[in-house]
Amino acid sequence: MGYVAVTGGKEAIEASLQHLFYERVKHGKWLSVETIKGTMRGFIDHIMSESSLYSEDLAALAMKQSEGNVEEAVFLLRAHRSTLPRLYYSTITDPRDMFVHRRISASFKEIPGGQILGSSHDYLHRLLDFSLIEETEEDVWQKKLDFEAIEVPEGSSIPLEKLPKVMDYLRAEGLLNDFPVNDEEPDDVTKMSLTFPSSRSERLQILTRGQTGGIVSLGYAGLRGYGSSHPNVGEVRVGEQPIHIQLDGEEEEYYIGSIKLTEVESFIPANVSENGKEVLAFDIGYGACFGQNETKAIAMSILDHALENPEDTPIHDEEFVLLHVDTIESTGFISHLKLPHYVTFQSKLEQMRKIKEESGASVNE
């Protein structure tokens, strides 16, 4: 199919952009990037995960520039990411070293360290708080100070910086389908496009940077019957994950900072062969993503398990899942439909007219 270039839109586009920029300022209101960073935690976590670029500063800037449009903000960050050199790879980062701020299990009530609720929207009534309309900066400071003045017990008793995992319980009982440590270098979908069958590292990378809505929808579909991976949430943990790198020719590692991470381990019953015998054990479905995005991480754990166990439904089909959950790919392809397709449509129209004419003529005969 040939494409015909048309010109003539330059002035119109310039004027359109002026209108767009005006939309952001027309109410004469102003929001600093610092304010966004300090108050829009959920948005920032959401787009850092989808853009697979961890930077609260850049995410806040992207939010400001895109007027809060998630799709656009992720696009901006992915584009910016592609202009930066990749300087280093971290050493193996293990979420067992996370400084846990929240950790819950839906499978065991009594777990070492206990159910730690941390901060979450889960325990809210979801009633709009109209008092926030009148909230002033002074109020914010007061609320902050009030929290910091709350008396806390002296001396901590839970090792939050090295919290044992709930799955260790299953392991201790011999109920875990355990795998040996595999240090094979992962594939990287940002460097090599995906081919099928995909590797496990490619699958996890695509799922973790997938569009939140896409991952959640497909995970939900899997639960409702379009798949057979029905999990029990073994553990959800959210916290600060320290990141280290190793420089060439140097012995000691280098700490570069910490990132907020959500990690989910789902327990899913499985038949495992042990000494030639089929026994029942639990598989883990794995989910992890940047920021606090618990629903996404749980949905990811369902999809991870589904894709590890191919079946004849869409949710267990790697091509169906992996090719459709990336936000840039899906929104990009859908929105390309807005581009001029004048010629292709004209040819369709002509064909249709011709067919109609011919069939009309034959009726008259």
Next chain:
Amino acid sequence: MKRPLRTKLLIEVGHNEAIEMANEIIKNYEVQEIQPPRQGLTMIKLRESAKNSLFYIGEVLVTETKVKIGNSFGTGIVMEENNTLSKALAIIDAAYKEKLPETEKWFYVLKKLELKLQNEMEKVKCSIERTKVHFDTMKV
């Protein structure tokens, strides 16, 4: 003090201290800038617990600086855009590798920072512990 801990202390609770240390070195030695502060990415390699394999969860924005003091190269890497801290960390790194005498007394500064970080973490931990659920069985 080992480098992972040293860099952690300076990045988490010792920005001002790092800049002071670096200034001390700049005053007394020739510091050659090999790589001026620049932004780049570090890819994070994560261990997943289902199959115990590795995958890339995404990249983090970092600022990197490289300097040379005498015969030693020093690297400074910190998350987000932070040219000043990145450069200070590079100078400190080179100073340790070159075994400059200044680094010996930095030990006490770092010990203080270690205590500061421990105290801050302890405060956070105590507060988070309040969110731990204490189950009671309901009476029927």
Next chain:
Amino acid sequence: MIMHSTQQAYRKLLEALSFPGKVNSVDTCPNDFSPLISQTGLICLTLLDSEVAFHVAEENNLITETLHAYTGSHATNARNADFIILPLSSSDEEIVKKINQAKIGDLVRPHKSATIILEVESLKYGYKYSLKGPGIKDTNQLNCTIRPEIMENRKNINAEYPLGIDLILVDQQGYVVGLPRTTQIMEVY
């Protein structure tokens, strides 16, 4: 800004590899990479980064350490290197040994081969070679101090197109010539 120097050097390298045998002049490097020729240093700054690995044929690690510090590229042996740097001091035996060890890619990924950056005395005088292949109308002539045995060796390595190695030559005056794997070289007597 170093970025502008490397961008210009990159254009020159493209030109050199597009028109094999054409003698190009590349700027000197703002940083000191001695004992490398200054232009070799700039070419290394242009091509090396943390996503590739390089190897330098040298006794001590002086050049290797400096290149690593400036580019973030990883030092490795000749068999695994994406770029092999052969300084002027390299003996003929060493050159032959290293290019024989160089990666030539595989049929699915012929681009996973090594690029050799070879320092030579001169690209203006010496042995006479006639060049043929893509990027050359009819034939091109190259005068250079590379010994015919080395050229013969290169020919054997590049026998099975698309596998093979690409050569970037830098001389003491700072001239640069590209010899991609597609170029056929004959000595002229």
